[in-house]
Amino acid sequence: MARRRPAKGQVIGGFTLLERIHDGEMSTVWMVRREGAEGHGEEDFPMAMKIPRLGYGDDPVSIVGFEVEQMILPRLTGPHVPRYVAGADFSEQAFIVTEFVQGEPLGALAEGAPLPAEQVADIGARVATALHDLHRQHVIHLDVKPANVIFRPGGAAVLIDYGLSRHDQLPDFLAEEFRIPMGTGAYMAPEQVLGSRDDPRSDIFALGAVLYRLATGRFPFGTPASVGGLRRRLYRDPVPPRAIVPRCPAWLQEVILRCLEVDPDARYDTAAQLALMLRNPGQVVLTDRAERSGRDGRVAVLRRWFRAIGADAPARRTAAAQLSAAPFVAVAVDVGNAAGALLEAQRRSVLGLVRATPGARLACLAVLKTARFGMDMNVDAEGNNLHVKVLLALRQWAQPMGLPQDSVTFHVLEAPDPAAAIVDYAAANHVDHLIVGARGHSAVRRYLGSVSSQVVAQAPCTVTVVRAAEAPAVPVPAGGDGGMSVP
Numbered sequence: 290m291a292r293r294r295p296a297k298g299q300v301i302g303g304f305t306l307l308e309r310i311h312d313g314e315m316s317t318v319w320m321v322r323r324e325g326a327e328g329h330g331e332e333d334f335p336m337a338m339k340i341p342r343l344g345y346g347d348d349p350v351s352i353v354g355f356e357v358e359q360m361i362l363p364r365l366t367g368p369h370v371p372r373y374v375a376g377a378d379f380s381e382q383a384f385i386v387t388e389f390v391q392g393e394p395l396g397a398l399a400e401g402a403p404l405p406a407e408q409v410a411d412i413g414a415r416v417a418t419a420l421h422d423l424h425r426q427h428v429i430h431l432d433v434k435p436a437n438v439i440f441r442p443g444g445a446a447v448l449i450d451y452g453l454s455r456h457d458q459l460p461d462f463l464a465e466e467f468r469i470p471m472g473t474g475a476y477m478a479p480e481q482v483l484g485s486r487d488d489p490r491s492d493i494f495a496l497g498a499v500l501y502r503l504a505t506g507r508f509p510f511g512t513p514a515s516v517g518g519l520r521r522r523l524y525r526d527p528v529p530p531r532a533i534v535p536r537c538p539a540w541l542q543e544v545i546l547r548c549l550e551v552d553p554d555a556r557y558d559t560a561a562q563l564a565l566m567l568r569n570p571g572q573v574v575l576t577d578r579a580e581r582s583g584r585d586g587r588v589a590v591l592r593r594w595f596r597a598i599g600a601d602a603p604a605r606r607t608a609a610a611q612l613s614a615a616p617f618v619a620v621a622v623d624v625g626n627a628a629g630a631l632l633e634a635q636r637r638s639v640l641g642l643v644r645a646t647p648g649a650r651l652a653c654l655a656v657l658k659t660a661r662f663g664m665d666m667n668v669d670a671e672g673n674n675l676h677v678k679v680l681l682a683l684r685q686w687a688q689p690m691g692l693p694q695d696s697v698t699f700h701v702l703e704a705p706d707p708a709a710a711i712v713d714y715a716a717a718n719h720v721d722h723l724i725v726g727a728r729g730h731s732a733v734r735r736y737l738g739s740v741s742s743q744v745v746a747q748a749p750c751t752v753t754v755v756r757a758a759e760a761p762a763v764p765v766p767a768g769g770d771g772g773m774s775v776p
Contacts, residue, residue, distance in 0.1 A: 295340055300324060301384055302377050304338055315351035315452065316341045321386060323374075336374055337389035340382070350471065352379075353462050354452030359385060360459050361451045365426055368445045369419035390447045395438035395499075402506040403534050406541050409503045410567040413544075416496055417564035419446040421719050424489045424560060424608040427457035431486060433495035434476045435502070455486045457607040470519055475508045479551045482519045489608040490553040493563060497548025497556075504541060505533040509549060523551060524593035529581040539579035540570045546578040551593070558615030561719040562650050565617075565698065574695040615648040616721040621711045621744070623726060624655050624682040630757035631726045632686060638724050638755045640690055651697045654714060655683045656707040676701050708743035716749045724753045 295317065299306045304321040311318035321338045341355040362373045362385060372388035398404070398412065416438055423430060430437075432453040439447045453471050455461055463471055463486070470482045478494035485491075501509040509527035513519050530537045530545055544566055550556050557563040566573050584590075620639050622632065643649050657679050667675055679701045687697060704710035715723050727741040745752050 295319065301338065301340075301382050302375060302386075304336070304375070304384075304386055306338065310337065314342070315354065320389060334372070335389040335391065336386055339385045339387075343383075350463070350467060351452070353466055355383060355385075357454060357462055358451045359383075361428060361454055361456050362387065364456070365423075365428065365451075367422055367426075368441065369422045369447055371447060371449055390439045390441065390449065392439045392441045392447070395435040395440065395446075399435040399499075399502055402503050403537075404503050406504065406536075406538050409500055409541065410570065412503060413496065413500045414564045414567040415440065415444060415446040416448075416499070417493075417560040417567065418719070419448050420489075420492050420496065420560035421564065423448060424492070424612060425719075427608050429455045429486070429489045429608050430492050430495075431455060431481065432472055432476075433492050433499065434473050435499060438499075457609050461486060470516060474513045474519055475502075475510065477519060477522075478553075479523050480553060482516070482523065487607055488553050489560070489611050490556050490558070493548050493556050493560060494550075494553075496560070496563070497545055500541075500545045500548065501527065501530060504530050504537050504545065507533060520597065523597035524590055526585050526590075528584055529578075532582050538570070539575055540573040542581070543573055543575050543579040546581070558648050558650065559612060559617070561617050562615070565650075565652070565718055569698060569700070572698040612721075614646065615650065616646055617650050617652070617719060618642055618722045618724070619652040619654055619711075619715060619718075619720045620724040621654045621656070621707075621726070621740075622683060622686055623728075624679060624686050627726055627728060628757055631728065631755070634755045634757050635724060635726050636686070636690055638753060642722065642724070642753075643690075643692065643696075649696070651692065652714075652718070652720070653683050653687050653697060653699045654711060655679050655701050656710050657701055657703045658707060659703050659705050676703065708740045708747070711740070711744050712747045712749075720750050722751045722753065723748050724755060727754050727756050 295301065295306055297306055297308065303324050305324055307320040307322055309317060309319050316339050319338045319340065321336050323336070339358075341351055343352070356378075359376050359378065362370075363376070365373070371390050374386040374388065376385045377383055395412065395416070404412075416433070419438075420430065420433070428451070430448055430451070432450060433448070437448060437450045439449060441447060453463065455464075464484075468484070470477060470484065471486075472478075472481050472495075476495040476498040478488075478491035480488055481491055498509050501507070507528075510522045510525075511518070513521065527546075527549060530542045531539070544563070548556055548563065557566070618639070620635060622635060624632070639651065643651060657675060669675060669678065680699060683699050683701065687699070700714070702710040702714060711723070711725070714720070723744065725741045725744050727739065741754050745754060
C-alpha cells in the first residue's frame with residue numbers, strides 16, 4: 290500500500306510532525322507534538338518520531354530492525370535509554386515515538402580526537418555503565434558507536450537505536466531471517482562477523498573500538514565494507530594506541546587492547562568491570578598489552594589466519610548468563626578495628642563465594658571515617674598518611690586468600706558515614722553481592738543501629754552479614770528488610 294512521504298504538519302498516530310531532524314538510510318526522525326496535549330501536562334519532555342523507509346530498493350534489514358526496536362524499546366527503563374511513548378506497526382503507518390534526548394552527542398566529541406586520557410576514561414566509564422544497565426535488562430546493543438551515544442546534561446550516557454539489538458527473552462528476527470554480519474564495520478566484534486549475536490561482550494569490544502578512536506583519532510580496524518575486510522579482525526591486531534599517540538598512558542592501552550581481544554573470554558567479563566577499571570587507573574594490572582609498540586609479526590598473524598579459516602560462531606552466551614557467570618562481589622572490611630576472628634570469617638566467606646563462581650570480580654573496601662565538620666588530620670602520630678596506611682592494611686588482609694591479581698581491586702572510601710559510603714559504592718558500581726562484618730553486641734550499637742544493619746536495609750544488592758561466632762553467615766536479598774536488626 291502506497292503511503293505519502295511524511296511532511297511537516299502531518300498528523301500520524303495522534304502526533305504532529307514539527308521538524309525533520311534526521312534523514313538516514315533506514316529511517317527519518319521528526320520532532321513531534323502530541324495532539325491535544327497542551328494544558329494537560331502530558332507533554333513534559335520533547336519527543337521524537339522515527340519513521341522507517343519503505344521505498345523501492347530499501348534494505349529489508351531496516352524493516353526487520355524496525356520491528357526489533359518496536360519489541361525492545363517498550364521493555365527498557367532507566368536513565369540510560371530514551372523513554373518510550375508510543376508506536377504503530379506496518380498495518381498502518383509504522384512509527385516509534387520516544388523521548389528526544391537532549392544533550393551532547395558522543396559523535397561530536399569523537400570529531401575532536403585524540404582526546405586526553407582522563408577524558409577518554411571518563412567517557413568510557415559512563416558508556417560502560419549504560420551498557421551494564423542495558424545488559425541487566427537482557428539486551429545486547431550490538432551497534433555501539435559514537436553516533437548511538439548521547440550524554441544527558443547531568444552526564445549519564447544514553448544508548449539509542451536498537452534496530453540491531455538482541456533481547457535474551459524475545460525472538461531474534463534478524464538472526465532468523467538473514468545470514469550476513471550486521472553492525473557497523475568500524476566497531477563490529479569478531480563474533481558478530483561470524484554470525485553470533487548472543488554475547489554481551491560484543492558490546493565491550495565495540496566500546497573498546499570507540500575508546501581506541503577517542504584516544505588515537507583512528508579506527509582500530511579501518512572502516513571495512515566487505516565480509517573479507519571484516520574478517521581481518523579475526524587475525525590482524527590493531528596498531529597499539531601508544532605507537533600512534535605516545536602520551537597515551539600504559540594503563541589506557543592495556544584497557545583498550547583487552548577490550549579488543551578476538552576471544553570474548555580474554556576481554557572484561559562485564560561492562561561494570563570495564564567501568565571500574567576506567568575509574569580506577571591505578572588498579573589496572575599491566576600485562577604485555579601495555580608495553581606493545583607495534584603489531585604482531587607475520588608468523589603470529591599467519592597462525593591466527595589459519596585458525597580463522599574454519600572459525601565458527603562461539604557458543605551462545607546470553608546477557609543474563611554472562612552476568613551470572615561474572616558477578617561483582619564487594620567486601621567491606623574494618624581493618625583497623627575488627628577482631629582477628631571476624632577478619633578471618635570474612636576471608637572464608639569471600640573465598641566461598643569466589644570459588645563458587647570463578648569469574649567473579651572482587652572489590653575490597655575499607656572506610657576511613659572523616660569528621661562531618663571541620664578539618665581532618667590525614668596523618669597519624671608517626672606522620673604516616675592515613676589513607677595509604679589503611680590501603681596497605683586492606684591489601685595485607687586480602688593477601689592470605691591468594692587471589693589472582695587481576696581479579697581483585699582495593700578501595701579506601703573517605704566519608705563521615707561508613708554505611709552510606711558502602712551503600713553508595715555498591716550502587717554506583719553495580720555490585721551484585723556485598724559482604725559485611727558484624728561486630729559484637731552492645732547497648733549503644735543496638736540503640737544507634739550498626740553499620741551492617743544499615744547496609745542490609747539500604748544496599749541495592751544481596752548482602753551477606755558475617756559474624757565472628759560459629760553461627761553461619763546470613764545472606765539477605767537485594768532491598769533487604771529495613772526492620773531487620775543485625776548487630
